[in-house]
Amino acid sequence: MTIRLTDLGKAVLETEYAVRGPIVARAGELEKHGREIIYCNIGNPQSLGQKALTWNRQILALCEYPALLDLAPGTFPTDVVETAKAILAGTRHGLGAYSESRGVRFIREAVAEFILERDHIGVDPDAIFLTDGASKGVQTILRLLLSGPQDGIMVPIPQYPLYSATITLYEGRMVPYYLDEANGWKLSRPMLEASLAQAKAEGTRVKAICVINPGNPTGAVLDEANIAMVIDFAKAHGLSILADEVYQENIYLPGDEFVSFAKVLHQVEAKEVSLFSFHSCSKGFLGECGVRGGYFEYRHVPEDVAAQILKLQSVSLCANLAGQVATYAMVRPPKPGMPSHARYAAEKGAILETLKQRAILLAEGLNRIEGISCNEIAGAMYAFPSITLPAGRTDFDYAMALLEATGICVVPGSGFGQAEGTAHFRTTILPPTDKIQKVVDALGEFHRNFR
Amino acid sequence: MTIRLTDLGKAVLETEYAVRGPIVARAGELEKHGREIIYCNIGNPQSLGQKALTWNRQILALCEYPALLDLAPGTFPTDVVETAKAILAGTRHGLGAYSESRGVRFIREAVAEFILERDHIGVDPDAIFLTDGASKGVQTILRLLLSGPQDGIMVPIPQYPLYSATITLYEGRMVPYYLDEANGWKLSRPMLEASLAQAKAEGTRVKAICVINPGNPTGAVLDEANIAMVIDFAKAHGLSILADEVYQENIYLPGDEFVSFAKVLHQVEAKEVSLFSFHSCSKGFLGECGVRGGYFEYRHVPEDVAAQILKLQSVSLCANLAGQVATYAMVRPPKPGMPSHARYAAEKGAILETLKQRAILLAEGLNRIEGISCNEIAGAMYAFPSITLPAGRTDFDYAMALLEATGICVVPGSGFGQAEGTAHFRTTILPPTDKIQKVVDALGEFHRNFR
Known part of the structure; x- marks a missing residue:
């Protein structure tokens, strides 16, 4: 053959x-x-x-088949109807047309507001890309960063194998840094420094560090000090950061809370550190893996590089629209007082x-x-x-x-x-x-x- | 930064x-x-x-929110209800779970039947992969084929720029072959031979030829003889074929008909030529671009290579489930006599x-x-x-x-x-x-x- x-x-x-x-x-x-x-x-x-959340699926059903508004009046709570109408208006052409390469702007604006509420920091909707799950976003950014066989990306060990697989596929080098099992799988600065030093000694040009928080497969949750340490490390060595934050809703211990890299980056004013953060509809309490929805947002990325990201994304046209809608449903849950809130x-x-x-x-x-x-x-x-x-x-x-x-x-x-x-x-x-x-x-x- | x-x-x-x-x-x-x-x-x-086809969207709405079966009884035609139930049973877990990497088997079986009806030839459902639109499938196969910077892929000129973009991104060489504008943009054997000879002279290891039929951007429709010529050319030179057939329903001239590469490959018994064929929900009369649904099927691919395709696909987990459902709706339209057929x-x-x-x-x-x-x-x-x-x-x-x-x-x-x-x-x-x-x-x- x-x-x-x-x-x-x-x-x-x-x-x-x-x-x-x-x-x-x-x-x-x-x-x-x-x-x-x-x-x-x-x-x-x-x-x-x-089970899927009713909120998500009611919105998706209405957006897929808006005629239901007339055919089955009263079937959907009024807040679902209003939300679906707003999304459809936002898409301008419904779920059957390609959106902009970045994704529907109306939905990106909702993501920006979600981040603002979560972190109390603003973000430009044009620095947000809606993606087919977080994986596709990670792959786009790794593709962007890896410019040749000597380029390396720091990846935690243990890691989620999307990282190793994609780095191999793009012919870069995986630079492992070990998480400290004896210390609840936390990151430590000496371990980061040791990993980087060894990579440099081997001739690797290290471009970025990936962090998965909460950790996959470790389940560790990073606190603010730990995140600030990673940012300081990245700053000291000129690395970009990929923050895989798809488990941000999955925090189980009393007293723990999710802190985003974006928020800490803002607090420590590390304006030279480029950050890419990833989120997904597949995890958290939604568990909508099949919908392939998610987004990434970036900070401190020069305009000419941002244009390259847009170009890469445009070759794939756009993320699937149902996934974009599910992302909207994720970042805009019903508020207290709305008919769907209790459920x-x-x-x-x-x-x-x-x-x-x-x-x-x-x-x-x-x-x-x-x-x-x-x-x-x-x-x-x-x-x-x-x-x-x-x-x-x-x-x-x-x-x-x-x-x-x-x-x-x-x-x-x-x-x-x-x-x-x-x-x-x-x-x-x-x-x-x-x-x-x-x-x-x-x-x-x-x-x-x-x- | x-x-x-x-x-x-x-x-x-x-x-x-x-x-x-x-x-x-x-x-x-x-x-x-x-x-x-x-x-x-x-x-x-x-x-x-x-407008989107009602059949598609009714099925999608029911699959997204199956509770509608009880909440809005009588709203959907019985054939839509039965189809949605069959799809949901086929997915086993609904639209919120990752499917197998190849896509839901029940849907791949329907695609196999569609090809059987169209071409009168069988296909193994495990040689079909459901993809996020045809583009993702093309990118997977080009990634598979391009093993180094000396590898080349023959691409028609004019071409759809997905091909040039992806070949560049994977650092292969685009080997252009010209379509004959004076002759209705048809392919000619001498032009193919000339293109290949020149590539070889430049040290390019040509791996495959892409054909877009009906043509994008040319609109040309290939007849059986033209397709057989391409297959013979591929056979003579040990090339694989990528057949981009996403416009197979878009044929406008009386007397013209769509003939698939798979069908002609079977007729001429070119068992040594590996073929990858692509189809999509985005074109034809569906125009469901936003859903990102499609599939590729392959023939004459050795098992060890097929395992590599499965591995590549598994890194991306699976195609979005709404797109998979839309693919089912595409390959299984309502038959005469069914309630939805007339509409x-x-x-x-x-x-x-x-x-x-x-x-x-x-x-x-x-x-x-x-x-x-x-x-x-x-x-x-x-x-x-x-x-x-x-x-x-x-x-x-x-x-x-x-x-x-x-x-x-x-x-x-x-x-x-x-x-x-x-x-x-x-x-x-x-x-x-x-x-x-x-x-x-x-x-x-x-x-x-x-x-």
Whole structure:
């Protein structure tokens, strides 16, 4: 055949994405043969029974088929009707036309107001791009930053493999910096400096540092001081920052709160540090993964570079309009006093409460198993426990054997990166609460046998 | 700032996408200042008043918010209700969960049946990938094929600039082959051979040939013999084929019909030629550009390469689910006898009839202008007339001056490529019929003055 494996490039061949790798493929096969699989490999809440928020879906339905306003009067709350009408007017041509490359301006203005309310700082709607989920935004910015094979991007270890996969695909260098497992997976300045120094010694031109906050897969939540430290580090070394903040609503410990990089950047007045921040409809309490909605916003980016971002985005025309609408619904929830507010608050509260319970249940359960040790799950949707393995066995072996023995599908720690000599796996906290206990019990039994 | 233009790579800087380039940016400015702009730069039918098909939107609304089945009983025709229920069952988790990386299998099976009915040949649903519009599919396959800076892809001139932009971004070489304007923009074997020979002489390793049928921007429709010639050429030289068939429903001349590359490949039994075919919800009579739905299918691709395609797709998780649903609605229209059939047929017929009228009106009108010459518009959605220019003026100058003088926004031929010494522009045929005459009149007057 005219296309052969040997013709493909190194970049393609070396790209890895463990979240949907061979273990997940094997799970699919087992499922085809009638096996019950508990998919803990991917943060896909609605596949495990989480319901979509009514607010989102009512707005989406009306925007898709505005004739419903006349055909089914009284079916939708008045605030949904008004919101859908406003969005449709904002799009000018409905959901069937390409929008501007950046996304519908009316929706970008709503995102700007959301950020203003959250951070008390303004943002130019033209510095916001609506994207098909956060992943596409991250890929655009990495494409922008990587100018040649000597360019490197600092990525936390463990990391979400979108970063390693995209850097490999764009033929840049991943510069790992380690998160401190013994210290709740926090970042430390010495570890950042050590990582950068080593990269420089290897001839890498480091362009940027990625931070995932709350952390995936670690669940760590950064405080203001930690963020200020990263910004100071970036400033000292002339790096740009990619802040992956898609789990900003997923904070579980009392006293913790989400602080955005944008807010701290503003406070410390680091005007020379370029920042790209990412958000998504897929996580938080919405869990609208299938809609592929999200945005990125940037700060301190010169106009000529901004023009290049716009150009890159324009080749892909625009993000899908349903995703843009879902982004609007995310940043503009019903306010107290509006007809949809009570239902929205109840749905949101129930989901977040459930996630919190599961985070506690799972971490406690894992820690009761001898040979498994798990940090508190402070945020996001995952546990990344450390496991002790018999000599000669890898965490890949472990995850595959776990799948075969129990039907539980997790991702080996090697897919995210881990300190030399350690082994982990990542599991989501998403199975229904009654199943979490089952998962923990099955894991415990499996782990004893595997050792 | 930590990101500067001088840090960006050649690939990013050199990428060009004229369909949304500086002339369109200028149009946006003029519009902000109250000027009426007629956007003829992009195939975006619903932005120019084309209505979405009711079938599509009813299905989408129900899938987004299935509670409507109970809340608004009797609002939707029974076939829409059944279709939406079948799709929802097929997705298993509704529109809010990531699907498999290839897309929902139930929808891929429907695409496979659509191809079977169209071409009378079978296709494996696992060789079909649902994508965010055809563009994303093209980008995935070009990423796969381009393994290094010496790799080249044959692209027609004039071409749709997605190809040139993506090849530049992936640092491959565009190998132009000229379409024969004097012969209705058809492909000719000698022109293909000449192009390939020159590329080889320059040290380019040519991997594939792209064909756009019906042509964008040319509007040419290839017949079976022409397609068989391309396949024979690909076979003789070990090339893969990318068949961009997004305009397959846009055929305007009596006697012409769309013939797929897949069908001819099967007929001539060219089992060594790897083929990638692309389709989209954005064009045809649907014009659902905003939904970002589409698919690609491949033939004669070895399993190890297919695994690489799946891996690349998995990094992006999956195409948006609303787009996947729209793809289902596209490949599974209501059949005669079903409640929605009459309305669907009427809406479809009216749109296609209108497009046909506009294609004739526009080509005839352009040909009446002295100094403008336009081939018959046999298919797709564009005219690409040749224009004579005063010495020293470019087609970019022409398009910019046209915009300033008349508010008509077209794209200069240089954005698509054209034979040395010729000048063109691309305009869509999409403005409402009463505006087409105005466009032609305004163009005529402008052209006389510009000369």
